[in-house]
Amino acid sequence: MSESMLTHKPYGSQEFLSTQNRDHADEAVVEVFSMMLGFEIGPVPDTDSGQHPGEPNDRTAIVGFSGSMRGTCEVRMTSLAARSIASAMLGGTPVEEGDDAIDDAIGELCNMLAGGWKNRVPTLSSDCSLSPPTVISGADYKVHMRQPSMKLSRIYQFDVHTLYLTLHREDLGAA
Amino acid sequence: MKGTILVIDDSAMMRKIVLRTLKTAGVEYEQVLEAGDGNEALVLLRANQVALIMCDINMPVMTGLDLLLKIKEEKLAVGVPIVMVTTEGSEQHVRQAILAGARGYIRKPFTVEHIVNNVKPLLAA
Numbered sequence: 001m002s003e004s005m006l007t008h009k010p011y012g013s014q015e016f017l018s019t020q021n022r023d024h025a026d027e028a029v030v031e032v033f034s035m036m037l038g039f040e041i042g043p044v045p046d047t048d049s050g051q052h053p054g055e056p057n058d059r060t061a062i063v064g065f066s067g068s069m070r071g072t073c074e075v076r077m078t079s080l081a082a083r084s085i086a087s088a089m090l091g092g093t094p095v096e097e098g099d100d101a102i103d104d105a106i107g108e109l110c111n112m113l114a115g116g117w118k119n120r121v122p123t124l125s126s127d128c129s130l131s132p133p134t135v136i137s138g139a140d141y142k143v144h145m146r147q148p149s150m151k152l153s154r155i156y157q158f159d160v161h162t163l164y165l166t167l168h169r170e171d172l173g174a175a
Numbered sequence: 176m177k178g179t180i181l182v183i184d185d186s187a188m189m190r191k192i193v194l195r196t197l198k199t200a201g202v203e204y205e206q207v208l209e210a211g212d213g214n215e216a217l218v219l220l221r222a223n224q225v226a227l228i229m230c231d232i233n234m235p236v237m238t239g240l241d242l243l244l245k246i247k248e249e250k251l252a253v254g255v256p257i258v259m260v261t262t263e264g265s266e267q268h269v270r271q272a273i274l275a276g277a278r279g280y281i282r283k284p285f286t287v288e289h290i291v292n293n294v295k296p297l298l299a300a
Contacts, residue, residue, distance in 0.1 A: 031284060035285065036192070036283075036284040089192060090188070091195055101187070101188055104186050104189075107186065108186050111233070111262055112262055112283050112284050115261075115262025115264065115282075115283065116284070119262075119263075119264040119282070125264070125265040125266075125267075126267035126268065129233075130233055130262060130263070131233075132233060
């Protein structure tokens with residue numbers, strides 16, 4: 001049995017998959033985009049439709065959760081969307097492709113989304129910690145979990161861009 | 176306030192955002208020092224008198240809470256207001272930060288109003 005299981009009340013799968021949890025994710029996204037970026041953002045109605053045509057979503061940021069929930073918060077978007085976010089964070093200053101500010105911006109974005117979501121869940125707020133963000137360039141990758149996991153996926157539209165948010169939760173009770 | 180501000184965050188982007196928001200909030204300063212982690216911050220604090228410290232919690236090398244304890248132990252910045260700027264928003268984290276010596280706590284994401292309400296009173300005191 002892991003230390004986290006001994007010291008924390010695990011965050012249940014029913015709670016994780018609940019409508020309320022989906023609302024927590026949506027609220028966190030809207031809050032971060034309106035307060036830090038000045039963008040209006042909202043969930044895309046066919047949120048579980050899967051593939052969307054067009055430019056590849058080749059910029060990803062991941063923040064890990066540990067404690068009463070183990071898992072990740074992952075955001076994916078196109079390079080253009082990532083540049084737009086970096087520019088907005090810098091108060092409208094244009095950002096060129098290849099600028100380190102882009103990875104920094106989407107890492108911070110993911111950090112704030114992960115924190116904003118878990119702070120809305122009473123069970124997680126103080127019993128779950130965040131890792132520093134990891135940023136991946138490229139679309140051909142897969143995230144592997146140590147234990148079986150479940151995920152909550154949401155798709156959002158801001159400006160002309162799409163943002164994919166996935167929360168993964170590892171099953172702490174699995175062998 | 177017309178002094179030096181030290182901003183500690185592993186994200187250069189977030190340091191820029193904090194500084195821009197301070198400026199928009201009307202917090203005046205003469206000089207800015209930036210540190211990407213706790214060790215860099217301690218080096219800067221040993222060589223400079225600062226008037227305000229804005230500090231992240233989740234950082235590599237040492238957390239913001241560990242840094243607060245080190246600053247307190249070494250008396251590097253006696254009386255200097257330290258404001259935590261972090262995604263960690265639970266009561267427990269706020270309590271830990273205040274016990275470790277923080278005078279203010281701002282949760283990311285934040286607005287100019289949060290800076291006005293949490294930072295300006297500390298500088299006026």
